[in-house]
Amino acid sequence: MKQFLSFVKKEFHHIFRDIRTMFILLAMPVAQIIIFGFALTNEVKNSKIAIWDQSGDAATASLVSELEASRYFEVEQAIHSPGEIGASFKKGKVKLAVIFPPHFNEDLQHFNKAQVQLIADASDPNVANTLTNYASAIIMDYQNRITQNRKMPYTITTEMRMLYNPELKGAYNFVPGVMAMVLLLVCTMMTAITIVREKEMGTMEVMLVSPMKPFRIVLAKAVPYLLLSSVNIASILLLSKYVLDVPVNGSLLLLIGESFLFTLVSLSLGLLISSGAESQQTAMFISLVGMFLPTVMLSGFMFPVENMPLPLRTVSNIVPAKWYYIIVKSVMIKGTGLHTVWKETLVLSGMLVFFLGLAIRNFKIRLA
Amino acid sequence: MSDKVIIAEKLTKRFGDFTAVDAISFEVNRGEIFGFLGANGAGKTTAMRMLSGLSMPTSGKATVAGFDVYRENEKIKRNIGYMSQKFSLYEDLTVRENIRFYAGIYGKSSSFIREKTGIVLKELHLSGEADKLVKSLPLGWKQKLAFSVAIFHEPRLVFLDEPTGGVDPVTRREFWNLIYEAAASGITVFVTTHYMDEAEYCNRVSIMVDGRIDALDTPGGLKKTFNAVSMDEVFLKLARKAVRTAD
Numbered sequence: 009m010k011q012f013l014s015f016v017k018k019e020f021h022h023i024f025r026d027i028r029t030m031f032i033l034l035a036m037p038v039a040q041i042i043i044f045g046f047a048l049t050n051e052v053k054n055s056k057i058a059i060w061d062q063s064g065d066a067a068t069a070s071l072v073s074e075l076e077a078s079r080y081f082e083v084e085q086a087i088h089s090p091g092e093i094g095a096s097f098k099k100g101k102v103k104l105a106v107i108f109p110p111h112f113n114e115d116l117q118h119f120n121k122a123q124v125q126l127i128a129d130a131s132d133p134n135v136a137n138t139l140t141n142y143a144s145a146i147i148m149d150y151q152n153r154i155t156q157n158r159k160m161p162y163t164i165t166t167e168m169r170m171l172y173n174p175e176l177k178g179a180y181n182f183v184p185g186v187m188a189m190v191l192l193l194v195c196t197m198m199t200a201i202t203i204v205r206e207k208e209m210g211t212m213e214v215m216l217v218s219p220m221k222p223f224r225i226v227l228a229k230a231v232p233y234l235l236l237s238s239v240n241i242a243s244i245l246l247l248s249k250y251v252l253d254v255p256v257n258g259s260l261l262l263l264i265g266e267s268f269l270f271t272l273v274s275l276s277l278g279l280l281i282s283s284g285a286e287s288q289q290t291a292m293f294i295s296l297v298g299m300f301l302p303t304v305m306l307s308g309f310m311f312p313v314e315n316m317p318l319p320l321r322t323v324s325n326i327v328p329a330k331w332y333y334i335i336v337k338s339v340m341i342k343g344t345g346l347h348t349v350w351k352e353t354l355v356l357s358g359m360l361v362f363f364l365g366l367a368i369r370n371f372k373i374r375l376a
Numbered sequence: 377m378s379d380k381v382i383i384a385e386k387l388t389k390r391f392g393d394f395t396a397v398d399a400i401s402f403e404v405n406r407g408e409i410f411g412f413l414g415a416n417g418a419g420k421t422t423a424m425r426m427l428s429g430l431s432m433p434t435s436g437k438a439t440v441a442g443f444d445v446y447r448e449n450e451k452i453k454r455n456i457g458y459m460s461q462k463f464s465l466y467e468d469l470t471v472r473e474n475i476r477f478y479a480g481i482y483g484k485s486s487s488f489i490r491e492k493t494g495i496v497l498k499e500l501h502l503s504g505e506a507d508k509l510v511k512s513l514p515l516g517w518k519q520k521l522a523f524s525v526a527i528f529h530e531p532r533l534v535f536l537d538e539p540t541g542g543v544d545p546v547t548r549r550e551f552w553n554l555i556y557e558a559a560a561s562g563i564t565v566f567v568t569t570h571y572m573d574e575a576e577y578c579n580r581v582s583i584m585v586d587g588r589i590d591a592l593d594t595p596g597g598l599k600k601t602f603n604a605v606s607m608d609e610v611f612l613k614l615a616r617k618a619v620r621t622a623d
Contacts, residue, residue, distance in 0.1 A: 014480025018469065025468045210462030214526075217428050217458040217535075219450060220481045 011220050015228035037190040037240045041247050055139055056084035058096045058105045065113035074150055080142045097129045098344045104128045104139045121163045130170035131341040132181055135312055140168050172342050183248040184336035185309030188329040190240050192274050192303055197295035199233050199278030204291040222371055230275050237271045257343030269356050270332040276364040283370035303329040331355045379406045381533050381564040387436035389422050396422040398587035409565045411575050414584030415615045420568050428535055429453050441532040457526035457534035461541040463518050467511040471502055474510055475525055482529035496524050516547035523554055527563055536567040552577050572608040586620050
């Protein structure tokens with residue numbers, strides 16, 4: 009333990025004496041979360057929607073088939089009570105609910121007026137916005153078509169509700185994304201680089217000759233980054249709450265637990281990279297191209313995964329950040345509990361075991 | 377406890393078809409300065425890695441500081457020191473922090489470290505620089521510091537892997553004075569070098585060619601056997617027979 013502590017202490021010396029490292033570790037997360045304020049518009053295809061048809065008449069039936077006929081929507085389920093709306097959103101598949109009140113057709117025929125309600129899952133504001141726009145355009149189309157040959161126009165009013173994120177704030181989208189990016193950057197890249205630096209300088213050799221066990225060496229190098237990551241998680245959450253007005257709706261404990269899990273996954277990836285790379289440049293390159301880009305592109309943070317072609321969608325499954333992003337969005341924005349994200353949690357845990365095992369194995373092979 | 381710090385018997389390491397170290401046998405006595413010579417690629421580093429517990433031998437027997445290299449490499453690690461050409465000091469740590477770190481990974485107590493740091497710094501005339509970053513020290517001082525760090529935990533045996541690479545002759549001479557002092561205090565020194573004048577400073581010298589030890593004797597004995605005036609000549613006569621090319 010004493011060995012271990014003197015090692016960890018030395019590691020902090022390295023970090024605190026290098027201004028550039030300090031900057032990457034502590035200032036960049038803050039800068040990123042503040043800068044990433046812009047929203048991206050995205051086209052959405054084949055989004056799953058839920059229908060609550062309380063009238064079940066000819067008019068609603070043809071509207072539903074219009075929605076389904078468009079390439080934007082796919083009716084996933086029919087629901088029968090208000091409670092089911094929230095439930096289907098929390099499961100994560102359904103992004104939009106279309107609700108027809110009772111007597112839709114009657115209202116339309118007798119009073120020339122009827123109402124439709126659109127409720128969107130706005131934890132991803134870009135997608136929510138796009139979906140409600142598409143849906144109201146389709147409804148408008150239908151209204152114009154049936155009005156064509158009549159003197160009195162039909163009016164179908166669409167009422168929209170944005171669930172979870174009523175103001176459609178982009179921050180709801182990028183806070184989880186930046187959290188994933190920062191943790192990955194700090195844990196994967198910095199850990200990989202600092203271990204490879206020891207190899208380059210020849211100090212790794214000396215440590216391997218010492219009585220310190222190889223795995224403890226690696227662990228001791230990882231601990232400071234784990235601690236700094238906690239600082240980062242805290243600062244991001246505080247910033248998002250007090251500067252960006254993004255509250256933590258779900259359990260804070262669960263969110264921190266999941267972030268810790270993701271941090272461990274990132275650390276083990278860093279260890280894996282360091283066991284293969286021989287120079288700091290290589291380590292940096294692998295971390296950036298192999299980890300950082302996929303995180304930005306494929307995690308769903310910038311571009312909705314639903315829209316990607318099948319091969320990319322498949323690839324996105326091996327990006328740890330994708331799962332973490334889903335978890336953070338669910339817990340932080342939607343306020344759901346472990347029962348909705350246990351699958352993602354399991355995937356991350358599996359990745360942790362896999363990458364860590366691989367890293368340890370690689371490390372041992374090097375010594376044989 | 378015998379007086380043999382290293383006993384190697386037919387120690388062999390193969391990587392696939394390639395025999396890096398081919399059944400070498402030798403003994404090193406306590407307090408001896410043992411020169412381990414050979415051209416690049418002759419197998420010195422592989423042999424040293426086996427003896428320092430970093431690499432498992434393919435066959436043969438060896439004990440280091442009385443411990444078996446197969447089963448007791450953790451105990452071996454506690455009893456050896458190691459210094460390479462790269463010096464292996466942290467440039468962004470101070471002199472004192474480097475010492476504290478390396479002593480720490482050998483599990484030395486704080487009081488031991490504090491006391492001995494003062495003595496070592498005084499010996500090296502570095503007391504005034506204790507809190508300066510290693511980066512700012514001249515090369516010769518770094519080298520001496522690296523050696524002191526390698527034997528700080530008072531090992532029975534220290535491995536020096538080309539410790540004087542890239543250092544001027546005066547500094548090298550000073551460095552060898554440190555080695556003599558260490559040997560006099562009972563630490564066995566196992567040193568590889570490419571400088572033949574340094575080979576003359578060793579008590580005994582072995583010369584590896586193509587993974588085998590082709591000669592092992594005192595410098596004087598070797599010169600007599602090979603009818604040479606200097607170690608340089610001895611080395612050239614042996615190394616020319618090498619089939620392997622340097623890596």
